[in-house]
Amino acid sequence: MTMLNKDMTLCISLSARPSNNGTRFHNFLYEALELNWIYKAFAPTDLAQAITGVRGLGIRGCAISMPYKEDVIALVDHMDPSATAIESVNTIVNDDGVLTAYNTDYSAIAQLIEENGLDAGASVLLKGSGGMAKATAAAFRDAGFSNVTIVARNEQAGRRLADLYGFAWAADAGDATADIIVNITPIGMAGGADEHALAFSEDAVAAASVVFDVVALPAETPLVRAGRAAGKTVISGAEVATRQALEQFVLYTGIRPSADQVRAAEEFMRAQ
Numbered sequence: 001m002t003m004l005n006k007d008m009t010l011c012i013s014l015s016a017r018p019s020n021n022g023t024r025f026h027n028f029l030y031e032a033l034e035l036n037w038i039y040k041a042f043a044p045t046d047l048a049q050a051i052t053g054v055r056g057l058g059i060r061g062c063a064i065s066m067p068y069k070e071d072v073i074a075l076v077d078h079m080d081p082s083a084t085a086i087e088s089v090n091t092i093v094n095d096d097g098v099l100t101a102y103n104t105d106y107s108a109i110a111q112l113i114e115e116n117g118l119d120a121g122a123s124v125l126l127k128g129s130g131g132m133a134k135a136t137a138a139a140f141r142d143a144g145f146s147n148v149t150i151v152a153r154n155e156q157a158g159r160r161l162a163d164l165y166g167f168a169w170a171a172d173a174g175d176a177t178a179d180i181i182v183n184i185t186p187i188g189m190a191g192g193a194d195e196h197a198l199a200f201s202e203d204a205v206a207a208a209s210v211v212f213d214v215v216a217l218p219a220e221t222p223l224v225r226a227g228r229a230a231g232k233t234v235i236s237g238a239e240v241a242t243r244q245a246l247e248q249f250v251l252y253t254g255i256r257p258s259a260d261q262v263r264a265a266e267e268f269m270r271a272q
Contacts, residue, residue, distance in 0.1 A: 002036060009037040010057070011252050014050055014072075015065035017191050018043050019217040021238075021269050022063055025245045028265040029257055037253070044068075051075040055097050061252035062092040063245075066186065069131025076101040086138045088131035091248050102251060105132055108243035109139035109214075112235050118180060118210060120144035125173055127199060128184030129157040132214055134164075136184050141165040149176070173200060177207035184214045188221035199223045205230055216241040219270055242266045 002008075013022045018041035026039035037060075044050035047068055054062050064072050069088045073079065076092060076099040083089045089101040124145055126137060129152035140148055148167040152158025155171060162169035170176065183199035186192045198205075200223065205211060211227030216237035220228075227234040242262070250256050257265070 002031060002038075004038070005036070007036060009035075010059050011037065011039045011061035011063075012054070012059055013039075013041045013063035013065060014044050014047070014068055015041065015063075016043060016067055017065075017186075017189065017217075019190075021216055021241050022245055024269040025242065025265050026249060028268045029249055029261060032261050032264070033253075033255060033257065035253065035255075047071055048075055051092075051099070054092065054094055055099060058094065058097075060094055061248065062094070063248055064090050064092065066130060066132065073101065075099075082106060086131075086134040088134045090131070090135075090244065091251060093251050103135055104244040104247035104251070105135035105240070106139055107247055108240045109136050110143065111243055112212075112239060113139060113143045116210070116233060116235060118143070118145075120146075122147070122179035122209070124148040124180045124182065125151055125176060125178040125200070125204070126167075126182045126184065127151040127173065127187075128182075128214075129154055129161050130184070133161060133184040136182060136214065137161055137165050137167065141167075149178070151176075173204060175201075175203070177204050179208060180210040180212065181205070181208045182212040182214065183221075183223055186215070188213060188223055189215045190217045196222060198226060202226070205232070208232055210235065213237055214240055238266075238270060242269070 030037040078100040080102045083101045083103040090105045091102040093100050150162040150169045151173045158169045181200045187194045187199040205226045210233045212235040213221050213223040214237045215221050219238040
């Protein structure tokens with residue numbers, strides 16, 4: 001195991017609820033590839049100060065999670081088209097004090113839509129309206145989906161997101177059902193007030209053919225468990241986390257690990 005030393009390159013994550021997913025995934029690959037790098041998760045008390053620290057301390061990369069994906073835009077120097085297109089950031093790369101923002105969430109969702117063969121003619125209930133919801137909605141739109149309803153209690157944010165992609169909006173899912181249900185809220189997230197709650201009703205799960213939960217911690221959220229128990233096609237937040245983290249790793253290091261190395265890192269990440 002690589003010992004801490006003064007020449008190490010540091011990458012970090014900033015989240016209101018840090019997890020070990022990124023730390024385990026990235027550090028596993030650093031070790032496998034014999035890189036003198038280290039990755040650490042933080043829960044910032046002041047986002048602006050944290051980003052100043054990224055710049056001033058020469059931190060190479062910074063993953064951005066809820067709820068900072070939109071707020072961080074004003075704090076970077078450049079926006080890559082992947083972040084500009086959806087006005088949401090999940091990755092910052094520091095090149096000698098110049099901070100460039102990216103979004104690898106979009107590519108992760110797009111890959112999962114394609115890999116699971118989701119039918120663009122299917123109806124979709126997409127619950128959430130934050131930065132990750134933007135990435136998810138954009139990926140569904142670009143995959144050809146049009147029968148999508150954004151479910152968000154915040155009418156202003158919900159309508160804005162729905163209008164942006166030509167979708168419908170509803171304040172609450174109520175009795176609504178759809179072929180594909182997608183949770184992009186903190187419901188079911190470990191450590192939260194709703195960690196044991198189901199993001200959609202049991203009837204919605206029963207009526208769906210695909211259950212998709214973007215929450216990555218725990219890997220088996222209440223919604224994921226309910227989907228598996230009902231025999232549905234399930235897409236988990238852990239799968240999203242692996243794909244977006246891989247693209248972050250490439251942006252930070254310039255190295256693309258082999259498929260076997262990525263699988264091993266994913267297994268290590270999930271074994272926590």
